[in-house]
Amino acid sequence: MATINYYTPEGLQKLKDELQDLKIRGRADVARQLADARDKGDLSENAEYDAAKDAQGHLELKIAKLEEVLGNARVIDDTNMDTSKALIMSKVKLKNLKNNAVLDYTLVAEEEANLATGKISVKSPIGKGLLGKSVGDVAEITVPAGKLQFEILEISR
Numbered sequence: 001m002a003t004i005n006y007y008t009p010e011g012l013q014k015l016k017d018e019l020q021d022l023k024i025r026g027r028a029d030v031a032r033q034l035a036d037a038r039d040k041g042d043l044s045e046n047a048e049y050d051a052a053k054d055a056q057g058h059l060e061l062k063i064a065k066l067e068e069v070l071g072n073a074r075v076i077d078d079t080n081m082d083t084s085k086a087l088i089m090s091k092v093k094l095k096n097l098k099n100n101a102v103l104d105y106t107l108v109a110e111e112e113a114n115l116a117t118g119k120i121s122v123k124s125p126i127g128k129g130l131l132g133k134s135v136g137d138v139a140e141i142t143v144p145a146g147k148l149q150f151e152i153l154e155i156s157r
Contacts, residue, residue, distance in 0.1 A: 011112040093154035
């Protein structure tokens, strides 16, 4: 059973662009590598040819996986999003109860996660711990460094 993943329009477009680049530029690069290796003679003892064939296999696998992800991708319409609970695409303001630091995160799909821009994956420990929580709830989340407690201050879209 395929897993459906939800994306922002920008995130989905980024995946489509990456797939297009792999199909056009990636395949052309591998074809050039194969041709160069073939020109060097006997293919049975040609390490460059073997490496190019391996690269081709890895590229085609990556293309197939990306096509599968795109085939099961859905764009999120955040205009009617419920802001009473933390869901994918929610912007959540948290307070770390240990050090009183206030943090802002947007919950996104794994492929869109970027901590530098405040986007965390719903599959990460913190993302999982926040899903379904409401304003005022305290989320106790186990991370590699131990247990953290976050109070949810605000949820928006």
